[in-house]
Amino acid sequence: MMKSMSLFAAIFMFATAGAGSAQDAEAGKAVFKKCVACHQIGPDAKNKVGPVLTDVVGRAAGSIQDFKYGKSLIAAGEKGLVWSEETLAAYLENPTNYLQTYLDDPKARSSMSFKLKKEEDRLNVAAYLTTVGSDETAAEEPDTAVETRTVEEVIADQVFTEEFMSDPANFAAGKELWFAQCTHCHGFKAYPGKAPKLKPAKYKPEFVFKRIYKGFKKMPAWNDVYTIDEIRQIVVYVKGQGFAP
Ligand code: HEC
Ligand code: HEC
Incomplete structure (x- = not known):
């Protein structure tokens, strides 16, 4: 019984996917x-x-x-x-x-x-x-709205859902960014003593975001280097399984 049901479901899904797959x-x-x-x-x-x-x-x-x-x-x-x-x-x-x-x-x-x-x-x-071409009318970058919030407001607005934290695309993108910048000071490639070894298990995602976005003492602020979305992806990498600094 179960078997025939799922076969039916599979055929049905196949049929509807075919019908509704117009590119959008x-x-x-x-x-x-x-x-x-x-x-x-x-x-x-x-x-x-x-x-x-x-x-x-x-x-x-x-x-x-x-x-x-x-x-x-x-x-x-x-x-x-x-x-x-x-x-x-x-x-x-x-x-x-x-x-x-x-x-x-x-x-x-x-x-x-x-x-x-x-x-x-x-x-x-x-x-x-x-x-999206090079003429002004068609082009519209996502997330380019001018930031009107204060630094503190941006930090307070961050919500990290389970879904966001576990999205492999965020992890991959954050990893790329981590190795592009953060390893100058953190991690095994960095000159020893330049920055503390991170202990991700101890941090909340919001804390990691705040440190990256705003900086702290000798930790630079990255809010004019990376977009908010990029910083959020770095947070996913730092907090993720397999973070290897
Ligand atoms: C983690 C970084 C990263 C992400 C995320 C990423 N790309 Fe790429 N993409 C690259 C890099 C690096 C290259 C250059 C690849 C190479 O040289 O082999 C590239 C190359 C490409 C190319 C070839 C462009 C050319 O000039 O020939 C296309 C098309 C492309 N990406 C589309 C996308 C699309 C669409 C997405 C999102 C669905 C995406 N990429 C997500 C890093 C990324
Ligand atoms: C120029 C060197 C430098 C770079 C580049 C750098 N950091 Fe840091 N970072 C530091 C220093 C120094 C501290 C310690 C600041 C303090 O607490 O006095 C620190 C602290 C931190 C902390 C808090 C650690 C703790 O236990 O309190 C986090 C999280 C962090 N950095 C993440 C990052 C990420 C992610 C990047 C890449 C976007 C990055 N850092 C790039 C120097 C750097």
Whole structure:
């Protein structure tokens, strides 16, 4: 009985997913929040951890001049990989696998350590990317609203839900940012004595946010370096399972 029920449910879900899978740029804009730690988009976008994604559709892979890509992505671009809704959606599932298949080279590697598992999210974000070009009207960066709150108000407004803390995308993005900046002073790579060894188990997420956002004594403030969302992702990494400074 259970078996036939779940088979029925599976067929039903398959059928409805097929019918309702029209790409949705609006939903894709929300998905793009997972990308903003590393990518900017819009007329004034700059390269960050990842290259700018303005006008990415129609662009050859690995072709932004002043961005330092991995070898494999450059090779794929030279072999003819051009970003389209289809190639983007496939790449985002697992960038390394995608490059290995495309280049027919099991040693190929992506330097984008991020995967978007849900197919619906991939299709939607690919649809969103087609809508953002370098002209002012189309472009609108998420989270660029001018901050009107005081430092203390921003800190007080932070809520860290279980869902947010356990989202692997936040962990991955926070990890990238941690190794980009924080290890100058913290962790095994840092010069000994520059900063205390962190004891994440002792901290509440709100405390970690406050220290990063506002700084404390010789710990610099990062509120004009990182967006609030990025700092929240660093908090997820510092508090996460597998934090390895
Ligand atoms: C943790 C950081 C990080 C996150 C999060 C991330 N990316 Fe990337 N992305 C990169 C890096 C680094 C590269 C360069 C990859 C390479 O050189 O192999 C890249 C490359 C790309 C490229 C190829 C661009 C080009 O010029 O060829 C696309 C497209 C892309 N990312 C889309 C996305 C989208 C869409 C998301 C969110 C769903 C996302 N990325 C999330 C870091 C990230
Ligand atoms: C320029 C060196 C430097 C960098 C870079 C730096 N920190 Fe710190 N950090 C410190 C110092 C010094 C302290 C100790 C401040 C004090 O309590 O006197 C500290 C304290 C902290 C604390 C509080 C520790 C405690 O037990 O009270 C946290 C959390 C923290 N840093 C996280 C980070 C994160 C995350 C980053 C990257 C965004 C970062 N730090 C980058 C120097 C640095």
